[in-house]
Amino acid sequence: MEKKRVVITGMGAVSPVGNNVDEMWDSIISGRSGIDTITKVNKDDYPAKVAAEVKDFNPTDFIDKKEARKMDPFTQYAVAASLMAVKDANLEITDEIAYRTGVWIGSGIGGMGTYEEQFEKFLEKGYRRVSPFFIPMMIPDMAAGQVSITLGAKAMNSCSVTACASGANSIGDAFKVIQRGDADIMITGGTESPMNKMSFAGFSAARALSFNEDPQSASRPFDKNRDGFVMGEGAGIIILETLESAQKRGAHIYGEIVGYGATGDAHHITAPAPEGEGAVRAMQQALDDAGMTPEDIGYINAHGTSTELNDKFETMAARQVFGDHANKLAMSSTKSMTGHLLGAAGAIEAIISLKAMVEGTLPPTINYETPDPECDMDYVPNEARKAEVDAVMSNSLGFGGHNASLVFKKHQ
Structure with a gap:
C-alpha cells in the first residue's frame, strides 16, 4: 500500500511566551522568557518558586462562557489552539469532509486542577457538592473530545498519554493515521495545565523542579549549573493533511512531516x-x-x-x-x-x-x-x-x- 504524503497546513498555540503562534515565535527568536514567580499557587508552600504560566488568556474569546465552565484549563487551551490552527489552515469542516477529519491531542496529566478542587469539596461537604462535570473535566482525553465536538471532526479521535512525550506521540500517531489512509486531515498536538498545588507538590517532592528562585536563570538547559526543570503550561496544535487534500483546496503548506x-x-x-x-x-x-x-x-x-x-x-x-x-x-x-x-x-x-x-x-x-x-x-x-x-x-x-x-x- 502506498503511503500518503502528509503536510502541515495550520498551527495554533497558547503558551507562556504568547497566546498565538506569531507572538510565541517572536518571543522565542528574541530570547524572551515566559518564566516568572508562581502566581497560581502559593509560592511560600513549595521549594520551587517559579513557573512558566499562561498569561492574559480569556477562554471566552474562543468558547461560550457556559461551555467554558465545563472545561478544565487544559481543555480550554486545546480548544483555543485548535480553533486558531483551523483558521490558520483556512479549513472548514463541512459534512462532506467531517468523516475524514480526526483529532489526536495528548495530555500528560489532564485536569489535575479540577481533581484537586473537587476532592477538596468532597472532603469538606460530601459527594453531593461534587460537580456532575467532574469526570469529563478531568480525564485527559477530553481535550480531544471537546475539540471534536466543537469542530465537528468525526474520524479517529484519540489521546496519547505518555507523560512529557504526549504531544509528540500524538502528532506522530496522527501522522500515521493519515499516512495509512484512515483519515485525510488530523487536528493534533498536546495540552497541559499543571498549575495546581498537587502538581507542584509531586514534582517538588521528586526533586525534578529547579529550586532556583530567579525566574530569569532557573531554566538553563545544557548549562553546567542547571538544577531542574521549570513547569510550564499551554497547548500546541497543528493541522496535518494529505498532500492531495491540501493541494485540492489550495492550502498554504508550512512543511511536510516525514519521520x-x-x-x-x-x-x-x-x-x-x-x-x-x-x-x-x-x-x-x-x-x-x-x-x-x-x-x-x-x-x-x-x-x-x-x-x-x-x-x-x-x-x-x-x-x-x-x-x-x-x-x-x-x-x-x-x-x-x-x-x-x-x-x-x-x-x-x-x-x-x-x-x-x-x-x-x-x-x-x-x-x-x-x-x-x-x-x-x-x-x-x-x-x-x-x-x-x-x-x-x-x-x-x-x-x-x-x-x-x-x-x-x-x-x-
Whole structure:
C-alpha cells in the first residue's frame, strides 16, 4: 500500500511566551522568557518558586462562557489552539469532509486542577457538592473530545498519554493515521495545565523542579549549573493533511512531516536510560522512517529539560545517531524560555521547529553561561541565529521511558 504524503497546513498555540503562534515565535527568536514567580499557587508552600504560566488568556474569546465552565484549563487551551490552527489552515469542516477529519491531542496529566478542587469539596461537604462535570473535566482525553465536538471532526479521535512525550506521540500517531489512509486531515498536538498545588507538590517532592528562585536563570538547559526543570503550561496544535487534500483546496503548506520514531527505555520510572539508549533508537527510527541520513538534518529542537541526566544523555544520544555530523549540527532547547509544558511540550516544540525551518532562524538556548564538558554540542547559545535548513528534528522524552522523535522537511 502506498503511503500518503502528509503536510502541515495550520498551527495554533497558547503558551507562556504568547497566546498565538506569531507572538510565541517572536518571543522565542528574541530570547524572551515566559518564566516568572508562581502566581497560581502559593509560592511560600513549595521549594520551587517559579513557573512558566499562561498569561492574559480569556477562554471566552474562543468558547461560550457556559461551555467554558465545563472545561478544565487544559481543555480550554486545546480548544483555543485548535480553533486558531483551523483558521490558520483556512479549513472548514463541512459534512462532506467531517468523516475524514480526526483529532489526536495528548495530555500528560489532564485536569489535575479540577481533581484537586473537587476532592477538596468532597472532603469538606460530601459527594453531593461534587460537580456532575467532574469526570469529563478531568480525564485527559477530553481535550480531544471537546475539540471534536466543537469542530465537528468525526474520524479517529484519540489521546496519547505518555507523560512529557504526549504531544509528540500524538502528532506522530496522527501522522500515521493519515499516512495509512484512515483519515485525510488530523487536528493534533498536546495540552497541559499543571498549575495546581498537587502538581507542584509531586514534582517538588521528586526533586525534578529547579529550586532556583530567579525566574530569569532557573531554566538553563545544557548549562553546567542547571538544577531542574521549570513547569510550564499551554497547548500546541497543528493541522496535518494529505498532500492531495491540501493541494485540492489550495492550502498554504508550512512543511511536510516525514519521520516518526517512538521507543521505550524499559529502564526506570523517571530516569532516562543510560547514555540515552532509548532516545538513540527513537531518533534513528525517525530518520529511517523519513528515508534520511544524519547529514540531512540541519537543526534539532531538543527535549532539553535543564535536568542533570536528560541534558547529558540526550547529547550523548544525538552524538551516537549523528556521528561526525553532530559537530556541525545545531541543537537548542526552547524550554529555556517556555519552561517545560509536560504533555504539551512536544507539540509546542514541533511548531517552533517548523517555524525555524520556514523562517530560516534557529531558536536560542538562553541562560547558557557555564559550559558542561558532558554537554558539548552547538546549543545556539543565548541568541537566535540565521541559518537555512531543509529538515529538522524535534525530540520528546517522558517519565516511564517514553521517547518520541519527529522529522519535518521543507515541502517541495
